[in-house]
Amino acid sequence: MSIVQQLIEKLQKGDAKSVAELTRQAIDQNMGPKKILDDGLLAGMAVVGEKFKKHEIFLPHVLLAARAMYAGLDLLKPLLAKDGIPVIGKVVLGTVQGDLHDIGKNLVGIMLKGAGYEVIDLGKDVPPERFLDAAQESGATIVGMSALLTTTMPVMKQVIDLAKERDMFGTLKFLVGGAPLSVDYAREIGADAYCFDGVNAVECVKSFTVER
Amino acid sequence: MRPSVRFLDQNLIEQIIAEARDLLCTLGVQISNPGVLSLLGDHGARIDQAEQRAFFTPEIIDKSLASAPRAFKLYDTKGNEAVDFSGENVNFTPGSTAINILDHGESSVRRPGTADYVRYAKLITAMEHVASQSTAMVAADVHERISDSYRLYLSLLYCDKPVITGAFTASAFEIMKNLQLAVRGSEDELAAKPLTVFSACPTSPLKWCDVTSQNLVDCANHMIPVEYVAMPLTGFMAPVTLVGSLVQHTAETLSGIAISQLTRPGAPALYGGSPAVFDVRYETTPMGAVGTMMMDCAYSEIGKHLGFPTQAYIGLSDAKLLDAQAGFETSMGATLAGLAGINNVAGPGMLDFESCFSLEKLVLDNDICGMVRRMVRGIEPKEDFPSLPRFNELLAEGHLLISDHTMKYLHDEVYFPGPVIDRANRSRWQEEGSTTLGDRAHAEVERLIDEWEGTGLGDEIKSEMTDMMATEAKKFGMDKLPELL
Numbered sequence: 257m258s259i260v261q262q263l264i265e266k267l268q269k270g271d272a273k274s275v276a277e278l279t280r281q282a283i284d285q286n287m288g289p290k291k292i293l294d295d296g297l298l299a300g301m302a303v304v305g306e307k308f309k310k311h312e313i314f315l316p317h318v319l320l321a322a323r324a325m326y327a328g329l330d331l332l333k334p335l336l337a338k339d340g341i342p343v344i345g346k347v348v349l350g351t352v353q354g355d356l357h358d359i360g361k362n363l364v365g366i367m368l369k370g371a372g373y374e375v376i377d378l379g380k381d382v383p384p385e386r387f388l389d390a391a392q393e394s395g396a397t398i399v400g401m402s403a404l405l406t407t408t409m410p411v412m413k414q415v416i417d418l419a420k421e422r423d424m425f426g427t428l429k430f431l432v433g434g435a436p437l438s439v440d441y442a443r444e445i446g447a448d449a450y451c452f453d454g455v456n457a458v459e460c461v462k463s464f465t466v467e468r
Numbered sequence: 469m470r471p472s473v474r475f476l477d478q479n480l481i482e483q484i485i486a487e488a489r490d491l492l493c494t495l496g497v498q499i500s501n502p503g504v505l506s507l508l509g510d511h512g513a514r515i516d517q518a519e520q521r522a523f524f525t526p527e528i529i530d531k532s533l534a535s536a537p538r539a540f541k542l543y544d545t546k547g548n549e550a551v552d553f554s555g556e557n558v559n560f561t562p563g564s565t566a567i568n569i570l571d572h573g574e575s576s577v578r579r580p581g582t583a584d585y586v587r588y589a590k591l592i593t594a595m596e597h598v599a600s601q602s603t604a605m606v607a608a609d610v611h612e613r614i615s616d617s618y619r620l621y622l623s624l625l626y627c628d629k630p631v632i633t634g635a636f637t638a639s640a641f642e643i644m645k646n647l648q649l650a651v652r653g654s655e656d657e658l659a660a661k662p663l664t665v666f667s668a669c670p671t672s673p674l675k676w677c678d679v680t681s682q683n684l685v686d687c688a689n690h691m692i693p694v695e696y697v698a699m700p701l702t703g704f705m706a707p708v709t710l711v712g713s714l715v716q717h718t719a720e721t722l723s724g725i726a727i728s729q730l731t732r733p734g735a736p737a738l739y740g741g742s743p744a745v746f747d748v749r750y751e752t753t754p755m756g757a758v759g760t761m762m763m764d765c766a767y768s769e770i771g772k773h774l775g776f777p778t779q780a781y782i783g784l785s786d787a788k789l790l791d792a793q794a795g796f797e798t799s800m801g802a803t804l805a806g807l808a809g810i811n812n813v814a815g816p817g818m819l820d821f822e823s824c825f826s827l828e829k830l831v832l833d834n835d836i837c838g839m840v841r842r843m844v845r846g847i848e849p850k851e852d853f854p855s856l857p858r859f860n861e862l863l864a865e866g867h868l869l870i871s872d873h874t875m876k877y878l879h880d881e882v883y884f885p886g887p888v889i890d891r892a893n894r895s896r897w898q899e900e901g902s903t904t905l906g907d908r909a910h911a912e913v914e915r916l917i918d919e920w921e922g923t924g925l926g927d928e929i930k931s932e933m934t935d936m937m938a939t940e941a942k943k944f945g946m947d948k949l950p951e952l953l
Contacts, residue, residue: 311887316878319870452895
């Protein structure tokens with residue numbers, strides 16, 4: 257079994273120690289960091305994601321696999337940076353101003369990290385300008401906002417309107433989620449997607465992430 | 469602590485039993501079987517031959533109760549232990565002997581055939597929370613005189629699980645026993661590892677017909693377990709009160725126990741039944757009525773008081789379709805049965821006063837059974853004390869999704885149902901096709917039948933059984949058996 261195949265297998269089992277060892281071996285054998293990342297770590301996470309979607313495995317197993325992936329990714333990051341290869345993508349995440357319900361947002365953050373994304377989690381009760389400032393500072397191209405209350409939902413539109421004012425609207429993708437939201441509402445406020453759960457959020461982010 | 473429910477206190481149980489004993493000794497039981505009357509007479513019962521009535525004695529009842537086993541097990545076709553009828557163990561089995569089948573998406577029913585039975589047997593193989601199979605349907609494409617043995621034959625061919633069954637005639641017992649001997653290899657092995665339970669029904673009030681009483685004798689002689697299925701109907705063939713009907717149920721069941729135990733002391737049996745409140749509006753016997761369920765739980769308490777493992781037809785519905793009524797009646801019955809500790813709970817898959825089987829309902833009911841099995845395990849601490857370390861971890865990590873404690877106890881603590889039960893949020897449900905429960909159940913039925921991988925029974929045994937069945941069919945004018953798919 258090749259190293260990348262072993263990586264995929266150990267990653268699915270959430271075996272962080274083996275994933276780190278195999279990543280080190282692959283680096284020592286001069287396998288390119290992008291190949292190790294794409295064919296090994298991300299390929300393994302893709303399998304995990306599919307199994308989760310089919311209910312063959314549950315959320316904890318996805319997170320254990322993600323933890324294992326990071327054990328390998330931490331070794332690859334310096335090499336990827338050296339080669340000028342960006343790490344998958346960055347997402348700014350937060351619960352909008354006036355809303356303190358962040359369980360769903362946290363779950364989305366966990367899932368995105370699990371899929372290899374860098375997540376800038378702004379927490380809860382986040383004012384509109386903070387979302388845009390964070391995106392600007394980090395270079396993130398995706399902004400995810402959550403709200404549980406119908407009274408705080410309008411803040412999402414304020415963020416998008418502010419992006420338009422700041423001339424950032426075209427460069428950012430806005431994802432929204434939360435129990436009272438809908439596809440129609442997302443469309444109405446100018447968001448790019450409505451995400452109904454963590455898996456769906458990862459799929460949306462993937463679809464918006466520019467090919468590296 | 470195991471959660472439980474009780475409907476009778478000790479005094480009432482003892483009073484019901486005392487009244488039932490008095491009925492048996494004073495009024496007696498009509499038994500249309502000379503051999504059984506003779507057996508009872510040999511043990512001191514007064515026999516009125518003209519009325520075919522046996523008047524029991526306290527000694528007969530006491531002796532029978534003393535020799536009956538307190539527990540027994542069933543074994544699958546490969547000889548592995550599959551069902552433990554003891555203590556408060558709750559085991560589920562499908563309802564039995566439906567004459568109709570409801571197809572997915574249809575509102576009318578039809579007679580099931582061999583192909584339907586084979587699909588059922590394959591499906592029941594995959595039902596994790598249903599411990600045994602029952603001979604759930606009567607195939608209409610064979611002669612009615614072999615329809616009892618034929619369903620056992622198909623069950624043994626296509627599923628390894630032990631079988632809850634029964635004979636429609638006295639003569640059918642022979643081939644039904646021989647099919648089991650083909651699987652086990654010898655009488656001793658069959659007695660040591662029972663493969664089936666035969667249902668035997670007295671006729672209310674206080675009667676045993678020739679066939680069912682003979683079934684009791686035949687089963688006892690071969691140590692094949694039976695379940696007594698007394699069926700008093702409140703306000704019709706029994707007193708309208710639940711207590712009055714329980715007295716009758718107890719008397720009828722005690723009479724069956726006596727026939728079995730006098731035939732062969734130690735013969736294994738379940739203290740069962742199928743009483744019902746009689747619905748005087750529709751002239752029907754609702755299995756989903758709350759009074760029916762209460763009687764089931766109550767006679768199980770009486771049976772356990774007498775030391776028996778118990779059985780009931782509960783956890784089924786009178787609905788005609790797989791609708792909300794089907795769900796709530798089944799769930800209510802299964803939940804009560806679980807809390808009552810009924811050892812053999814017969815019901816999954818069944819609709820319409822136990823006359824109609826639905827494969828889609830069976831897969832739904834499998835999850836109901838799974839939930840009940842989880843419920844009766846109760847709430848117990850699992851490395852929960854002291855709790856401080858766990859909460860320190862929660863605050864430090866922000867979640868406990870991958871905590872060692874979570875990974876160790878997740879599946880033990882939480883019952884995760886199959887895809888039939890909708891747990892998605894509305895958006896995801898819409899994305900996955902906005903399916904109804906019936907749609908999802910049907911997809912699961914087809915998937916599981918497709919994934920069936922055969923049984924552990926050897927080809928030689930299967931051929932032997934097929935030869936036996938073909939010979940039996942010829943006796944009733946069938947040149948060949950229906951083709952098996």
